[in-house]
Amino acid sequence: MSQPTYKSVVLAERPKAAIIPGETFHLKGNPIITEADLKDDQVLVETLYLSLDPAMRGWLNDARSYVPPVKIGEVMRAASIGKVVATKSSSFSVGDYVTAMSGWTELFVANADGKDGKSLTKLTIPANGKATDALGVLGITGLTAYFGLLDVGKVKEGDFVVVSGAAGATGSMVCQIAKLKGAKVLGIAGSDDKVKWLKELGCDDALNYKDTNFVSDFKEKTKQLIDVFFDNVGGEILELAISRAKFHARFVMCGAISQYNSATPSGPKNFTSVISLRLRMEGFIVFDYAAQYDQARKELAQWLAEGKLQRKETIISGGLEAAEHALIELYNGINTGKLLVEVKPDEGGPRL
Numbered sequence: 221m222s223q224p225t226y227k228s229v230v231l232a233e234r235p236k237a238a239i240i241p242g243e244t245f246h247l248k249g250n251p252i253i254t255e256a257d258l259k260d261d262q263v264l265v266e267t268l269y270l271s272l273d274p275a276m277r278g279w280l281n282d283a284r285s286y287v288p289p290v291k292i293g294e295v296m297r298a299a300s301i302g303k304v305v306a307t308k309s310s311s312f313s314v315g316d317y318v319t320a321m322s323g324w325t326e327l328f329v330a331n332a333d334g335k336d337g338k339s340l341t342k343l344t345i346p347a348n349g350k351a352t353d354a355l356g357v358l359g360i361t362g363l364t365a366y367f368g369l370l371d372v373g374k375v376k377e378g379d380f381v382v383v384s385g386a387a388g389a390t391g392s393m394v395c396q397i398a399k400l401k402g403a404k405v406l407g408i409a410g411s412d413d414k415v416k417w418l419k420e421l422g423c424d425d426a427l428n429y430k431d432t433n434f435v436s437d438f439k440e441k442t443k444q445l446i447d448v449f450f451d452n453v454g455g456e457i458l459e460l461a462i463s464r465a466k467f468h469a470r471f472v473m474c475g476a477i478s479q480y481n482s483a484t485p486s487g488p489k490n491f492t493s494v495i496s497l498r499l500r501m502e503g504f505i506v507f508d509y510a511a512q513y514d515q516a517r518k519e520l521a522q523w524l525a526e527g528k529l530q531r532k533e534t535i536i537s538g539g540l541e542a543a544e545h546a547l548i549e550l551y552n553g554i555n556t557g558k559l560l561v562e563v564k565p566d567e568g569g570p571r572l
């Protein structure tokens with residue numbers, strides 16, 4: 221009789237450019253873990269949702285970065301939401317919802333103190349919120365938008381803010397926070413439906429960068445020139461934004477998704493304009509703000525409760541097997557708002 225198993229996905233091969241289906245990652249069966257395998261102060265968690273993030277492609281490169289690369293044979297790194305199924309910790313009960321850096325796995329053991337690198341945290345669902353907000357508006361996504369726009373971008377009332385990747389998880393938060401701060405906002409996204417949604421969110425205007433007239437439309441819509449450019453995509457859109465920047469404009473360098481799958485990433489050709497226009501271009505990593513997360517989460521949760529922040533999720537079902545394809549499609553813009561993979565339906569659970 222075959223032994224019960226659970227699945228995980230490991231890195232099999234480092235891609236040189238885009239992720240190669242069936243080659244980059246391998247699905248692996250593992251002997252099942254039970255309560256008997258837990259040590260004191262450990263919990264056993266089954267994964268319900270995985271967060272899919274553009275940064276994942278960078279974690280596959282053997283390069284110096286803000287986190288070490290995922291090793292060959294190691295479970296693919298990811299944040300998740302899960303449910304405690306067994307516990308030897310007085311701080312967690314069976315049925316508790318948690319977030320953790322579990323990776324792409326159906327089942328995992330984590331230390332209750334969060335100090336084993338998995339950062340196990342019990343979930344509290346705020347007013348007007350749902351559990352998956354912990355990976356979106358109240359997670360790294362919302363925090364990135366918050367600190368990037370407010371601390372790096374120093375947005376203020378009356379600023380003209382342009383956001384690339386605007387209908388994605390981070391971008392859609394940036395647009396709304398900029399509006400809350402009294403800015404005028406132009407969002408850039410990759411489809412007409414996304415443009416429509418951005419206008420519903422309160423953007424003053426939005427453009428589809430795949431339209432044939434995009435470059436001339438962008439010039440027309442940025443006649444007053446840009447105060448703050450929040451960049452999620454890099455590449456040609458960044459180059460265009462530089463050409464329309466005000467003197468001393470602030471460029472928040474959050475991400476460059478257009479370059480992540482390229483074997484030869486490139487920068488803007490008009491880079492010397494950074495000098496002549498006296499631009500301040502500043503990269504940041506949200507982890508640098510960890511000491512201020514609680515205060516920011518409080519404000520984000522407050523805006524959510526008051527209906528001042530809207531969010532969308534694109535949830536891909538199909539279990540752990542769906543993660544690889546979903547990640548590939550993230551770079552093709554499959555998502556509006558936050559992209560999640562449903563690893564296991566939470567039957568009988570609370571609002572997830």
Ligand SMILES: NC(=O)c1ccc[n+]([C@@H]2O[C@H](COP(=O)([O-])OP(=O)(O)OC[C@H]3O[C@@H](n4cnc5c(N)ncnc54)[C@H](OP(=O)(O)O)[C@@H]3O)[C@@H](O)[C@H]2O)c1
Pocket residue numbers: 272273274275360361364385386387388389390391408409410411414452453473474475476477478479504505506507550551552553554555556557558559
């Ligand atoms: N610095 C930090 O600490 C930090 C933290 C989190 C995230 N980030 C960065 O923030 C950015 C957004 O992350 P996210 O998690 O919110 O992802 P996301 O925006 O929800 O998803 C990525 C989106 O990028 C767009 N995109 C893909 N290829 C593109 C291209 N070639 N040109 C223009 N747009 C393209 C797609 O939308 P379209 O349909 O519009 O193309 C896609 O939906 C990423 O660059 C990520 O690396 C940085």
